[in-house]
Amino acid sequence: MRIRLDIAYDGTHFRGWAVQPVLRTVQGTLESALSLVLGGEPRLVVAGRTDAGVHATGQVAHIDLDEDQQRRLRNVRGRGVKNATDAETLTDYAVGALAARLTGAGGAYPDVVVRRTSLAPEGFDARFSAVWRRYEYRIADRVAGYNPMERLRTTSVRSSLDVEKMDAAASSLIGLHDWAAYCRPKERATTIRTLLEFDWHRDEHGILVANVKADAFCHSMVRALVGACAAVGDGRLDVEDVAEIRDELQRVPETKVLAARGLTLTAVGYPNDELLALRAEQTRRRRSDEQ
Secondary structure, rough: EEEEEEEEEEEHOOOOOOOOOOOOHHHHHHHHHHHHHHOOOOOOEOOOOOOOEEEEEEEEEEEEEEEHHHHHHHHOHHHHHOOOOOOHHHHHHHHHHHHHHHHOOOOOOOOOEEEEEOOOOOOOOOOOOEEEEEEEEEEEOOOOOOOHOOOOOOOOOOOOOHHHHHHHHHHOOOEEEEHHHHOOOOOOOEEEEEEEEEEEEOOOOOEEEEEEEEEOOOOOHHHHHHHHHHHHOOOOOOOHHHHHHHHHOOOOOOOOOOHHHEEEEEEEEEHHHHHHHHHHHHHHHHHHOOO
């Protein structure tokens, strides 16, 4: 049985998604909760690993349950199953109730919650079936001012940023390209990605908000891209410079990687159910070819 989990977390006090010895991580915390509720040694597969300090409102993962874990999953009580007589109804209720059971294991004010649990459709793979990921990045400049209530999810800069120039720079980057200039290098891994959307606006409080969507992202790509746009916004770079830097495939000092606190994974997109398995196969083949 494969279950999809839709997850949100405040990344402030996590050392990223992936399990690390001794350190507190999102995956480690959730897998401990899963083990408490279902037993065994559950292993989550995630749509996109986030770095230390990065948040999520739309993270997606999946888990495969063995027979013992399925039996424990179905051992539920509640009004939704009091009169249930068929196994399918019981399973549907138990899977849906798992989200609350996992979140409850985190205490009264958890910094990671499972918003929804559901039976995964045939062929679904949280990582390999995904066709796009969307992030938001928030910056408070001198125009917006510093709000201490937003400090954990917003990066602050002392200058005033020109949002129109930043938006123009962002739009110039959209498309299929090699993003080596905006990625932390990883041996034998490609840096070719398709940037589907990239734009900036100010919200009702004056906060600069970036919308960044791509088929996938390489390491530190989003924070490097928003860093380059911030350099345009304060005049250190011209609008056309960000695309020229991309095409030269070289990192430059002006394209600083901005702080993790401003970054949030907001959504992961998947194809129609009948295309899930095909998409996963295609992605696995491409990743295999990269190596």
